[in-house]
Structures are given as C-alpha cells and as structure tokens.
Amino acid sequence: MNFRDILNSGKFTVTAEIGPPKGTDIKEMLHHMEVLRGKIDAANITDNQSAVMRICSLAVCKLAMENGLEPILQMTCRDRNRIGLQADLLGASVLGIKNVLCMTGDHVSAGDHKQAKPVYDVESVQLLKIVDGLNNGKDMSGNDLKGATDYFQGAVVTPESNPIEPQLMKFEKKVKAGAKFFQTQAIYDIEKFKTFMAHARQFPVKIMAGIVVLKSAGMANFMNNFVPGIKVPQNLIDELKAAGKEKALDAGLNIAARHIKQLKDEKICDGVHIMAIGMEDKVPVIMERAGLL
Amino acid sequence: MIATKKREFKELLENIKDYNSFFLVGCSECASLCGTGGEPELAELKEALEKEGKSVTGTFRAKTGCQVLGTKVELKPFKEHLEKTDVVIVMSCGAGTQAAVEIFPDKPVYQSNDTLFLANMTRYQIFDERCSLCGECILDETGGICPVTACPKGLLNGPCGGTNDGNCEVSPDIKCCWVKIYERLNKINRLDDMKKTMEAKDWSRSQKPRSLSVRVKEEKKK
Numbered sequence: 001m002n003f004r005d006i007l008n009s010g011k012f013t014v015t016a017e018i019g020p021p022k023g024t025d026i027k028e029m030l031h032h033m034e035v036l037r038g039k040i041d042a043a044n045i046t047d048n049q050s051a052v053m054r055i056c057s058l059a060v061c062k063l064a065m066e067n068g069l070e071p072i073l074q075m076t077c078r079d080r081n082r083i084g085l086q087a088d089l090l091g092a093s094v095l096g097i098k099n100v101l102c103m104t105g106d107h108v109s110a111g112d113h114k115q116a117k118p119v120y121d122v123e124s125v126q127l128l129k130i131v132d133g134l135n136n137g138k139d140m141s142g143n144d145l146k147g148a149t150d151y152f153q154g155a156v157v158t159p160e161s162n163p164i165e166p167q168l169m170k171f172e173k174k175v176k177a178g179a180k181f182f183q184t185q186a187i188y189d190i191e192k193f194k195t196f197m198a199h200a201r202q203f204p205v206k207i208m209a210g211i212v213v214l215k216s217a218g219m220a221n222f223m224n225n226f227v228p229g230i231k232v233p234q235n236l237i238d239e240l241k242a243a244g245k246e247k248a249l250d251a252g253l254n255i256a257a258r259h260i261k262q263l264k265d266e267k268i269c270d271g272v273h274i275m276a277i278g279m280e281d282k283v284p285v286i287m288e289r290a291g292l293l
Numbered sequence: 294m295i296a297t298k299k300r301e302f303k304e305l306l307e308n309i310k311d312y313n314s315f316f317l318v319g320c321s322e323c324a325s326l327c328g329t330g331g332e333p334e335l336a337e338l339k340e341a342l343e344k345e346g347k348s349v350t351g352t353f354r355a356k357t358g359c360q361v362l363g364t365k366v367e368l369k370p371f372k373e374h375l376e377k378t379d380v381v382i383v384m385s386c387g388a389g390t391q392a393a394v395e396i397f398p399d400k401p402v403y404q405s406n407d408t409l410f411l412a413n414m415t416r417y418q419i420f421d422e423r424c425s426l427c428g429e430c431i432l433d434e435t436g437g438i439c440p441v442t443a444c445p446k447g448l449l450n451g452p453c454g455g456t457n458d459g460n461c462e463v464s465p466d467i468k469c470c471w472v473k474i475y476e477r478l479n480k481i482n483r484l485d486d487m488k489k490t491m492e493a494k495d496w497s498r499s500q501k502p503r504s505l506s507v508r509v510k511e512e513k514k515k
Contacts, residue, residue, distance in 0.1 A: 078446075082493065104453045107445055107463050118446065122493045125450040129490075140493070158454040166475040166487070170451030173490050185454055228457035 003042035003070050003099055004152040007181055007206045012264045013271030014292060015072060015183065015208060016283045017044045018064065020055035026063070032280035033067040039284050039293060040069070042099060044183070044273065047074040051111025058088055061097050072154070073097050076105025081121035082130065082140050089134055093149040101154045101183065102127040102174075125173045128155060132178035155179040158229035159187055159196035168199060175203045183273040185229045186212035188236055188255075190262055197268055208271040209263055213279060213286065214252035217241045253282060257289030264290070294323040295386040296412035296420045297330070302341055305382070305405050312379040312401070314348045316371070318393055320358035320385035328418055329406045330354070330384035338384065338405060350374040358389035365396045375400075428498030434486055436477040441494070443470030449491040 007013045016036055021029055036043060043064050047057040061071035073092050080088065089100065104124045108116045122130065130140050137148035155174040161167035171182070182200070187193045187209050200207050212230070214220050217240040220232040236255055243251035260272050276283050287293045309315070317335050324330025335352040342349055351374035355364045368375070375381075380401045383390040387408040394402045412420035425442040431449070432439055441447045445463045452471035455462025459472045478484045 104446060104448060106455065109445070109463050120446045120448070121496065123446065123448045123450060124453075125490055126493045156454060158456075161452070161454070161456060162458050163472060163475070166452050166456070166471050169475075169487055172488070173450050176490060228455045228462050 003072065004180075006041050007208075007270060010270075012292070013041045013206075013208060014039075014287065015042045015044055015271070015273045016040045016280065017046060017273070017275045017277075018060065018069075018280060019046045019049050019277070020057065020060040022052065022054045024055075026055070029060070030063070030067060033064060033069055035281045036283060037068040039287060040274075041271075042070040042072050044072045044074055044101060047076045047103075047105065048079060048111070049106075051078065051106045051108045051113070053111070053113055058092050058095075058097075061092065062095050065096060070099070071097055072099040072101050074101045074103060075127065076103045077120050077123050077127055078105035078108065078118055081119050085122065085127060086130060086134065086139055089131065089149060089151070090145075093134075093151065098150065099152045099154065100131055101156065102131060102179070103156055124155060125170070125177045128153060128174055128177035128179050135178075152180055153178060154181040154183060156185065157182050157200075158185040159193055160185065160189070160231045161229045164196075171200070172203070175205055179205060181206040181208065181270075183208045184210040186210045186223075186275065188230075188232045188259070190259060190268065193263075194268060206270040208273045209259075209269045210275060211256050211260060211272050211286075212275045212277065213256050213282065214240055214248075215279075216245070216248040216252070249279075249282075253286050254289065256286045260286065260290035260292070264292070294326060294412050294414065294420075295388070296409040296422075297324055297327050297386050297406040298409055299329050299334075299406055300404075305403065306345060309347075309380060309382070309403050312347075314350050314377060314379045315342060316350050316375055316378040316381050317352040318358065318364075318381060318383045318385070318389070319352070319354040320389050321354050322357050322359075322385075323412075324358070324385035324389070324406065325354070326414060326418070327420070330358070330389070334384055338382070350378045355385070355389070358383070358385040359392055361392045361395050364392055368396065426499070427494065427496075428503070429495055431491065434489065434491065436474050436481065436483060436486065438470055438474050438477060440470050440474065443468075443473070447494075449494065451487065 018032055045057045045060045048054055057074050061073050064071040102124050108118045131151050131153040134149040135151055137145045157171045158167055217237050220237045223230045224232055240248050240251050263269055274283050317338055319330035319335045339349045339352055351371055353371055355367055358364055381393050381397055382403050382405055383393045384405045390404040410422040411424050411426055413423050415421050423442055424439055427441050452469050456469040459469055461467035461469050478487050
C-alpha cells in the first residue's frame with residue numbers, strides 16, 4: 001500500500017524526514033534510507049531546509065524511490081516562481097513521485113545565501129491550488145495539460161502558534177485549497193495538541209503530529225527561545241536534565257516514543273511525522289519503544 | 294516620499310576621482326526630509342569636496358528634482374556655472390539622478406545617495422516602508438495594512454509558521470503583519486475579509502519599466 005492508501009485506511013501512519021546533504025557525497029544519506037526502509041510509510045525530503053542550499057528535493061526523492069522508500073516531495077515557494085514550481089511538479093510526477101508537501105519556506109535570511117532574492121511569487125495556499133489544478137489537468141493559467149498529475153498533496157500547520165486564530169484561518173484556507181493531509185510543527189504538549197485536534201477534526205483531512213527528538217535540555221531551551229511555534233514544557237526539560245548529559249538523548253528518545261504511543265493509543269491524530277534532524281538512524285529505536293515495530 | 298541614504302563619502306570620492314569641478318543638485322522634497330539633499334547637505338558636501346581639493350562651481354536645490362522639465366527651467370540661471378563644470382552630483386533619489394542625466398546629455402552625472410524605498414515618515418527623519426508600488430492594490434482586503442510590503446515573504450493568505458508571538462521570523466524587530474492585520478480586522482469587525490483566499494498576484498502589473506500618462510483627455514481636445 002502506498003502512503004495515501006495507508007493514511008486513508010485509518011492505520012496510524014509514520015513518516016520521517018530526510019534532509020539532503022550539502023555536496024555530492026550521499027553515503028550517509030543512503031545509509032539513513034536503508035535504516036528507514038520497510039519501517040516508515042513515507043519519507044519527507046526537505047527542500048533547501050532552513051534556506052540552506054543543498055541537493056534538491058526532487059533528485060533525492062528519486063533516490064529514495066530507488067532505495068525502497070516512498071518519498072514526499074517538500075516544495076517551498078522561496079526559490080522558484082510559478083513557472084519553476086509547476087515545471088518541477090510535472091517533472092516529479094513523471095518520475096513517479098506521488099506525494100507533495102506544499103510550504104511557503106523559511107526566509108532566505110535564515111540560510112547560508114542571505115543575499116539571494118527570495119521569490120515567493122506564490123505561497124503555500126496558492127501552491128496547493130496549483131497542485132489541485134495540475135491534478136485536474138490544468139496549469140495555473142488554465143491551459144490544458146497533456147496528461148494530468150496525480151498528487152496526494154499535503155501542507156503544514158503550527159498548532160502552538162501564538163496567536164493561534166490567524167494560523168487556524170490559514171489552516172482552513174489550506175483545506176479549501178485541496179490539502180489532504182497535514183504534518184504539524186513539532187508538538188510537545190499533548191493536552192494542548194488535543195485542543196487543536198478538536199478544531200482540525202471538523203475538516204476531512206488527515207493530521208500527522210510533528211515529533212522533533214529532543215537531544216538535550218539545552219536544545220529544548222534553544223527551541224523555546226529561537227524556533228517560532230515550538231514550546232517544550234518545563235516538565236520535559238526537567239526530565240532531560242534529570243537524565244544527565246550522557247543519557248539525555250536516551251531520555252529524548254523516550255519522550256518521543258511516549259508521545260507517539262499516546263497519540264496512537266488515544267487515537268488523537270492519524271499518524272506522526274518524525275524529524276530526527278541528523279539522527280535518522282534513531283527513528284527505528286523510537287518506533288520500537290513506541291510499540292510500532 | 295522616497296527614502297534615501299547618504300553613501301559613504303569615500304565611495305563617492307572614488308567614483309568621481311577623474312574629475313575636478315562639480316555642480317551639486319539637491320532637492321527640496323524627499324531628499325530634504327531625509328537629510329540627504331537639502332541646503333545643509335549641499336553646503337556640507339561642497340565643503341567636503343573643497344577639502345579634497347575639488348572645486349564646486351555651484352549648488353542648487355531643485356523644487357522637485359524628479360520633474361525633468363521643471364528642473365531644467367529652474368537650472369537656466371546656472372548656465373555659466375554649469376559650463377565650467379566637469380560633473381553634476383545629484384543629492385536626491387535615483388529618479389532625481391536620472392532627471393539630471395536627461396537634462397545634461399553631455400555631462401557625467403554622479404549620485405551621492407542610495408535610493409531605498411517608498412516611505413512613510415512616522416516621526417521626524419524616521420521612515421517606514423509600507424507600499425511596494427506593486428500596481429495591484431489589495432489594501433481593501435487586508436484592513437488597510439499591506440502584506441506585500443510588510444511581510445518579508447509578501448504572503449497574501451495569512452501568517453507563515455515563522456510568526457512568533459506577534460513577531461516575524463526574519464527579525465524580532467519586525468511585527469508579523471498578519472497578526473497586525475488579524476487584530477485590526479477583528480477590531481473593525483471585518484474578520485471575514487481574512488477568510489477569503491487571495492489569488493496569486495498578477496506581477497505583470499509591475500512589469501518594468503512602467504510609464505503612465507494621464508493626459509489622454511487633454512490630447513483628445515486638441
């Protein structure tokens with residue numbers, strides 16, 4: 001079964017993130033793919049994540065398929081205008097890529113080419129509409145395509161955003177624009193996430209909770225201070241601290257596993273998206289501890 | 294108004310190193326308000342150039358330096374000064390410089406400022422960019438706050454995931470304009486405006502170079 005069918009079947013679905021490397025040495029990334037193969041339902045391939053220039057998502061999606069992983073093509077609006085985006089979407093489609101995650105993309109000021117001209121010709125909501133159009137055989141200008149795409153298109157949402165109302169309004173726009181599934185920004189407070197889910201459940205879309213593995217109390221504090229929309233509660237920071245430096249990562253893996261298990265057991269959402277950020281080989285450990293393997 | 298910023302004097306000096314005599318053109322509009330091309334700045338640059346051993350044949354503050362014909366007429370009394378001049382230095386915006394290029398087809402024209410943006414002066418000599426001159430105004434749909442300009446990504450359908458307790462991911466000094474739009478629309482009971490999905494912008498409306506004539510009627514009369 002492919003990612004779309006698994007998610008739609010109601011099975012608790014697991015995706016993980018693979019960040020393409022900067023440079024042509026892909027040994028480590030291929031190793032990560034091997035570790036994840038057969039365990040996760042699909043792999044998100046990031047698109048110049050954090051506006052740092054790397055191998056393009058499209059090429060790595062193809063490599064993922066060749067290495068037995070179903071890819072989700074992450075597509076941001078930062079680096080390509082509507083012509084480039086549509087051309088890549090058609091290209092990805094003929095290479096057999098079936099899933100796309102439509103995002104606006106971190107601003108170039110976050111990355112390693114700060115003098116670049118940010119594009120943002122269109123943004124996430126409009127990109128979702130573009131995908132819907134391509135699926136229906138039309139380009140953005142209404143021209144007929146010789147052969148339509150068949151994408152399963154998703155989007156992102158930040159349940160911990162403050163204020164939340166504008167975020168929820170945009171979430172609804174994304175649903176209307178054709179998003180079928182959502183992968184959320186990292187969540188750490190399950191009770192608060194339930195409030196978001198109560199809202200999200202009004203809409204016919206699948207929600208996968210974002211799980212970012214905490215490696216240390218320092219990392220948690222850093223995210224609280226510097227990463228928008230992420231809030232690690234104090235009790236988790238205390239838990240990481242109590243574990244001590246050497247066992248902090250292990251405690252972080254436990255927290256991730258515990259959250260995933262709760263999300264699944266209480267049927268809070270439809271799956272999880274694990275962002276291990278460089279520790280992709282730990283994803284199976286988390287899944288095992290969560291009782292998913 | 295157009296915000297301008299003085300270039301480093303060193304930079305100007307490097308650009309004009311091949312020349313000796315200069316005529317300085319300021320502007321009484323935006324550049325005066327920005328402190329880049331008013332009377333004090335004209336005097337200041339004159340002094341600085343003379344200190345470097347250059348000669349200044351005259352200084353002049355245009356009424357509206359971007360107005361080509363008007364400025365040309367205003368410059369008539371300076372004919373003699375200009376004849377003795379190698380180079381014209383314009384101390385206003387890029388439009389002022391290019392007006393001078395048109396007025397002085399045979400003389401090199403240099404500029405002492407960088408041209409920044411269409412500005413609101415919020416307080417004396419403090420400027421904000423609020424309009425990008427995109428050619429397709431959406432202010433009626435966004436509570437009168439322009440996200441094309443106020444959002445570093447120019448997002449049209451609400452905040453991105455980088456919105457951070459009311460601030461922007463790009464800098465904590467920037468307010469998230471979509472939070473501002475949300476708050477304003479909420480206050481004026483127009484929150485439904487924010488629920489409408491805005492289509493992608495028609496950038497052909499701002500295809501450069503743009504020109505405009507509002508003389509159509511007058512010409513018809515002739």
